[in-house]
Amino acid sequence: MFEVPTIDSTKRSVVNFKKLRYQYMNHMYERNRYNKNGQGLPTPVSSENEMNASEDEVSHKRVRKRWRRIVGESVSSDEEEEEEEEDEQEQEGDEEKKYFSRYDKPEDSFERWASNTKHRKSINRKMMSYKKYNKLTKYSRKKIQVPLIRSNRKLQENFLSVIDGYELIDDNINLKENFTMVNVKLLTDLMYESIFKENWKIAYRCFTLLIRLPKTSIRKIWNLGSMIIENLEGINKTIEFLKLFNNIHSRYKKKIFNQTVNYREAPVFNDGSRNKTPIYIKTLLWKEITTTSTSSRTSSNYNELIEYLSELTLIPPFMEDSEIWYIYGIVHLQRANELSMNLEHYIDNSSSSKDIANNEVVQNIKLAQKFLKKAKELSKIEVPERQITLMIKNIEGRMIH
DSSP states (O other): OOOOOOOOOOOOOHHOOOOOHHHHHHHHHHHHHHHHHHTSSOOHHHHHHHHHHHHHHHHHHHHHHHHOOOOOTOOOHHHHHHHHHHHHHHSSSOOOHHHTTTSGGGGSSTOOOOOOOGOOOOOOOOOOOOHHHHHHHHHHHHHHHHHHHHHHHHHHHHHHOOOTTTTOOOSSSOOOSSSHHHHHHHHHHHHHHHHHTTTTTHHHHHHHHHSSSTTTTTGGTHHHHHHHHHSSSSSOOHHHHHHHHHHOOOTTTTTOOOSSSSSSSSSTTTTOOOOOOHHHHHHHHHHHHHOOOTTTTTHHHHHHHHHHHHTTTTTTTTTGGGHHHHHHHHHHHHHHHHHHHHHHGGSSHHHHHHHHHHHHHHHHHHHHHHHEEEHHHHOOOOOOOHHHHHHHHHHHHHHHH
């Protein structure tokens, strides 16, 4: 009934469909580029070069054809074989890499917002007419006919449907009906029904069983798990959930993936990779420090959150992630703000207790400044320095002198 949270397996039909799709788009791009380059008027120099090149090719083909008539088909020229091999290599090239080589890599522009007005780019407003688009698609359809004939009937129908603008809906019919998949389907349906009925205890049990089954992608259901734990009573919502995810054993944890190999199953990276932090950790940390009010958060909650962040920043990839250090600094700043608001209770007390309270506030301010500076040094992150300095001045104004 519902989407099964399994690992996406790359079948042979999926690989062939992807190859046809990128071939089609590359042919359209090359044809469009050829039309743009050929729009200029011919010059004497360019036309002379074209004529010389074409005459040389024609004479070379004529001589080769004459020798083949005299000697016969037993003699095969090496040049023809080399040309055929080069054509085959060009056809067998990775069309996906050829397509994405024309665009920026996603990791180079991941979550980078152009906030500076000097770095803004104008919108590309060049429009393509419907007549020109029809010509490009007609050319691409002709070029794709040969590999399309070699494909099976289902692949041909799916590919032609996508070209015509239809969307293919992937259902769960093609999943293997083994013992594990039957359990995954039943647990998924039961978890969704329990969420709709707000039966959070049963939904929590289904979720904990699902994430322990093999070939289950946590990335597809971790948002449901955070909603379940948020509505479940008697559990520390964020920290326990993060510890639960980090303690789950993943068979991809110690495996090194080679980017040149086309694996049949996509890597899950439940624990993140060597360079990338799991996105659910950042999301849950931001949710903890933004949605939870400072008045409702106790000192033990602050200590637990700070202790967890201090453990994270000791291991890669968290120790090299500027966003984790930024969150770490913000938590210390919130802690200093809360302590400064409670300094009024120490006015009538002894001088030693006042000094201890003031020192604790100063220590949190220094740690916040240190971690925010480190976040800025790691990856040129834009820290709202004006708001932070105003907040620190307000905190220092509440301190007892």
